[in-house]
Amino acid sequence: GAKWAYTGPDGEHHWSKHYPFCGGTFQSPIDIQTQLLRFDPTLRPIELQNYNLSANEQLTLGNNGHSIQLSLPRRMYLSSLPHRYTAAQLHFHWGSEHLPVGSEHTVNGRQFAAEMHMVLFNSDKYPNISVAADKSDGLAVLGVLIEVGEFNPAFAQFLKYIDGIKYKDQRVQVPAFNIRSLLPVLLDEYYRYDGSLTTPPCYPSVLWTVFKNPVTISLKQFLALATAIYSSHQQESAPVAMNSNYRKPQYTDNRVVLCSFQG
């Protein structure tokens, strides 16, 4: 499809020219206003199956020009939703060295340093993520807010390989690890709403789950994300640093954000 970016003439205010859904409804991310949340007692703790991967298995870590993404094995899935959602990939959104705020979802207007997204597709109904991507019940994304603080040994498991994916379309194989360790401790405290992909083609096909509790990474780990990655190919003369790869909050309109917790 047509190229898009986070700034300049192909930036987010121009996405809808080539990707009409980006100018539509049910868009993500949004600002989560905690005073307007509705507690829903039917929201069960998130349950991931087969996330404890063994080190003799390998995952593909890649730079797709918009983010860094880690492939996930198809045997990993979410079992706590009405349909089985099978894992596809996880990727990140972050700020820049000089502006360490880069999450997509905000909470009461507060933007966090970064955000991790685990993308899953409805494998009860669709054969793969590409077919599921534009179906209203096609995708589920788990969002994890990231703050700068304590060193995160789980993130280190793949961050130590990012010098191999500095440029667009580079990929490396990394030893698999326990993907659960990337998620917050409490999987029963989250926000839930209907939204979209936050990148073109912005399909309104995502059941969003954003965990209430952030995880932390160290400043050094944040800077690795914000300074070591380029959205340009290696052979290009002018390297373009990949940072601030986040879409701004969209209109909530009359969507109600549910929450799985009280108080």
Ligand SMILES: NS(=O)(=O)c1c(F)c(F)c(S(=O)(=O)CCO)c(N[C@H]2CCc3ccccc32)c1F
């Ligand atoms: N923030 S987000 O969760 O909405 C989101 C992204 F931010 C993002 F960058 C990607 S991508 O594939 O890495 C690049 C552009 O699609 C995807 N990729 C998904 C979307 C559709 C699709 C189809 C095949 C493989 C991956 C994806 C995504 F779901």
Ligand SMILES: [Zn+2]
């Ligand atoms: Zn994302």
